[in-house]
Amino acid sequence: MAANPAKDKKIGIVGSGLIGRSWCMLFASVGYQVSVYDSDPRQVSSALADIQQQLQELSASGLLRGSLTAEEQCQRVSAAKDMEDCVQGAKFVQECVPEVLDIKKEIFAKLDDLAGDNTILSSSTSSMVPSLFTRGIKKRAHAIVCHPTNPPYYCPLVEVVPSPWTDPEVLEQTVALMREIGQSPVIIKKEIDGFALNRIQYAIMGECWRLINDGVISVEDMDKVMSDGLGMRYAFLGPLETAYLNADGFHVYAERYGEMFLRIQKSFGEPIPMSGSSLDRIHNELNKVTPVENISSRRQWRDRRLAALAKLKSDMDTKDSK
Numbered sequence: 001m002a003a004n005p006a007k008d009k010k011i012g013i014v015g016s017g018l019i020g021r022s023w024c025m026l027f028a029s030v031g032y033q034v035s036v037y038d039s040d041p042r043q044v045s046s047a048l049a050d051i052q053q054q055l056q057e058l059s060a061s062g063l064l065r066g067s068l069t070a071e072e073q074c075q076r077v078s079a080a081k082d083m084e085d086c087v088q089g090a091k092f093v094q095e096c097v098p099e100v101l102d103i104k105k106e107i108f109a110k111l112d113d114l115a116g117d118n119t120i121l122s123s124s125t126s127s128m129v130p131s132l133f134t135r136g137i138k139k140r141a142h143a144i145v146c147h148p149t150n151p152p153y154y155c156p157l158v159e160v161v162p163s164p165w166t167d168p169e170v171l172e173q174t175v176a177l178m179r180e181i182g183q184s185p186v187i188i189k190k191e192i193d194g195f196a197l198n199r200i201q202y203a204i205m206g207e208c209w210r211l212i213n214d215g216v217i218s219v220e221d222m223d224k225v226m227s228d229g230l231g232m233r234y235a236f237l238g239p240l241e242t243a244y245l246n247a248d249g250f251h252v253y254a255e256r257y258g259e260m261f262l263r264i265q266k267s268f269g270e271p272i273p274m275s276g277s278s279l280d281r282i283h284n285e286l287n288k289v290t291p292v293e294n295i296s297s298r299r300q301w302r303d304r305r306l307a308a309l310a311k312l313k314s315d316m317d318t319k320d321s322k
């Protein structure tokens, strides 16, 4: 990257909660001018203060992204007067409002009126397919989803989801932009509820729920199956390549484990609702380890580990490429 990658191009962020703040930092890290709007002005003030603090801490711990200083990155993020001010002249707008379909529809209708003809209109939605809230808008060919992984600064995956009417060039430009800001985009080729990440996450969580509900394993041990077992490999290898390496290729894997793969999947059964005594048991066991009032310090603990893991992965990638 150039010593000073300052750009005069503008990015609009609508919604300055947890995810909006992260997008601000990611775009500023490569020099974009970021304009952030929220219907609650106190949220924007708190976001700007939070971004400044986070950038300083990242800089102090050597984890700041990009080549600009924390102060230079901070100066690139500013509060918009209103939504028009936020999106005017922006090459890309990222919507980060709550996961409620009517709010997404309202915001995309406004963006349709306010944004320029070539502006890409992107949503952070975690599960809603873009056709649900872009069907009726004039600029629907420019609308797309970029679903980040929380916390986006350390988990680079972004699911890029076009609707059936998204212009293929918009998809291409969006993928390129995600790469430019250091994220790792994957394309969801067909609209599907929950995309790939949340479908996989809920398949895992559903089975955890069943095993605990059926008294097979404790909450603590269930989490360990992932954190000390599967998760160790999944931090750098997907489940498909993991299996491929566990045998001599997939045909051998299928020969050895194909019957078990099918037999166990057939035993999964109907999904179990998150309610009743299982819900209380799981909550109470986790609450013994981290009382709800201490959750924010445990989140900081998580982020320190994720930061260290992200650094390890980047150092190993650099070493492997030499």
Ligand SMILES: NC(=O)c1ccc[n+]([C@@H]2O[C@H](COP(=O)([O-])OP(=O)(O)OC[C@H]3O[C@@H](n4cnc5c(N)ncnc54)[C@H](O)[C@@H]3O)[C@@H](O)[C@H]2O)c1
Pocket (backbone or CB within 6 Å): 014, 015, 016, 017, 018, 019, 020, 037, 038, 039, 040, 043, 095, 096, 097, 098, 099, 100, 103, 107, 124, 125, 126, 127, 147, 148, 149, 150
């Ligand atoms: N939190 C996560 O782990 C996560 C991960 C990936 C994607 N997402 C998605 O990102 C989106 C935002 O989630 P979040 O966790 O940042 O929520 P949040 O509640 O932290 O922030 C939402 C912000 O939107 C603002 N807002 C509400 N209505 C608005 C409007 N009409 N116009 C402008 N601003 C408005 C709120 O004031 C708030 O600041 C959701 O769609 C969510 O599903 C969240």
